[in-house]
Amino acid sequence: MKILFIHQNFPGQFKHLAPALAKHGHDTVALTLRVEKPTKWNGVRVLPYKLKPRAAQNTHPWLVDFDTKVTRAEACYHAAVQLREQGFTPDLIIAHPGWGESLFLKDVWPKAKMAIYCELYHKAEYPHTGFDKEFQPEIRATEAMRLRLKNVNNHEHFDIADAGISPTAFQADTFPPEFRDKITVCHDGIHTDVLTPDSAARLTLPTGETLTRKDELITFVNRNLEPYRGYHVFMRALPRLLKERPNARVLIVGGDDVSYGARPPKGQTWKQIFIDEVRSQIPDQDWARVHFLGRIPYDQFQSLLKVSRVHVYLTYPFVLSWSLFETMSVQGAIVASKTAPVEEAIIHGQNGRLVDFFDKDALVEEVTRLLDNASEREELGRAARKLIVNNYDLASICLPKQLSWVESLV
Missing domain, CATH: 3.40.50.2000 (Glycogen Phosphorylase B;)
Known part of the structure; x- marks a missing residue:
């Protein structure tokens, strides 16, 4: 199986999963902003992509977040097209969508399955907002509208993702019911054989x-x-x-x-x-x-x-x-x-x-x-x-x- 990982700071949450899949014989590739040149890491081919400089433009403050995500998604799209032209067609894309990179990858590989890391869905109600009155004394009426736009990236991914994974039930449960049923709750994992008590530490x-x-x-x-x-x-x-x-x-x-x-x-x-x-x-x-x-x-x-x-x-x-x-x-x-x-x-x-x-x-x-x-x-x-x-x-x-x-x- 050919598997493509997407994470702006790879490996991130995939530091155990990606090498394990490579070890199991899968052709495993990652696209990331983290590296300057192609490299190999624990059996994973890690390929860079770059963000093109952009002229400053006036953007509504509520749209700055999504504007940044689209910019990253476009850059990742072009890197994916190049990868496709080199002959790589993934069976599965596993992405952390939080920075937007994976928004347009189904446009490159429409038949590929896509799974996303579901870190958080933004909610306007307490305690997701307004928890600490010192730094957010009130939940403004406009907050729900701002967060609804912040969730545009999530909803765009709901339309193209076949499944999700989330490390805790709390995080998974922030997502709306129509996508929550697709999310598997599984933590990233702890090396309990390394992280052991040590009286001589x-x-x-x-x-x-x-x-x-x-x-x-x-x-x-x-x-x-x-x-x-x-x-x-x-x-x-x-x-x-x-x-x-x-x-x-x-x-x-x-x-x-x-x-x-x-x-x-x-x-x-x-x-x-x-x-x-x-x-x-x-x-x-x-x-x-x-x-x-x-x-x-x-x-x-x-x-x-x-x-x-x-x-x-x-x-x-x-x-x-x-x-x-x-x-x-x-x-x-x-x-x-x-x-x-x-x-x-x-x-x-x-x-x-x-x-x-x-x-x-x-x-x-x-x-x-x-x-x-x-x-x-x-x-x-x-x-x-x-x-x-x-x-x-x-x-x-x-x-x-x-x-x-x-x-x-x-």
Whole structure:
């Protein structure tokens, strides 16, 4: 079978599936903006395409998003035509449609089956919008109209896609009924044989200091430090948390950019905005115990999770982070926000502790509770790992289900 993957930052969510299909003997190709020249990756031929420069034009703000997607779709279309002329005709196209690239691929290969990664359908009602009143004080009457246009890309894909796949039920359930029935819920998968608890784990800080599980370490991880992932709530909890835990070290991982939601005021970062907000409440000797690590290599990230004594995970009702399941896999003791889709994975008191997203005092109290109770940490951690091994393990659960899904499409 000939399979074409489409992802602007390949492999993205297909980092396990694409190589597995190549290993099973399928002729597997990917089109992406990520590479500069053709290359081979784990058996997959990875081919680049480029976006042509465009002159600036006046576009209604509600249409800017779709305009960008059409621009990418046109570029991907021309790359697909070139690929067709070279003799490649896929039996199946597997695409992440979020950036629009796959919009016109059925115009190139009308007989090919198409499957899409269903990350999120945008909804105007609470809690999909208006969840955090600080950054969206009201749901404007025009918001539904703006989001309806933002979903044009989704609806265009509904017309050409034969099936979808989504990592959580929450994400799949955001899609309208007419397409929801085509979506298989299957997580991307966790390497539970690699992400294992390790009592001998060590993490070396940029200062050269080495931390172990003997240290009282509180961890917080975002791709980028921003409100969508509760960075502001965590920072506002720090003054009390540091005061009540004089021996604790706080390790914060995340970049300065924005992955989701609104950007900060021009020239600022969310990271610095909330540092500035709380810094005066924290004595210098306490602030010295807070370590911003930025983005770190994956091996260091694994070590960070393994040395953590309590891990904090906060999110709006939104796409679930891989880092939550990775922390659960290493048997982490977790305090998380009581938001969907976190509640799909964590049951309060059984395999983690849940708090109201906005309640910084409850967050401090739950973290402190776990720091003081080693037996509870161990019990929650064991249950967390058991859930991941039994339901989200890459090799035994998720990848076989993904491969079966692919085989069912052609």
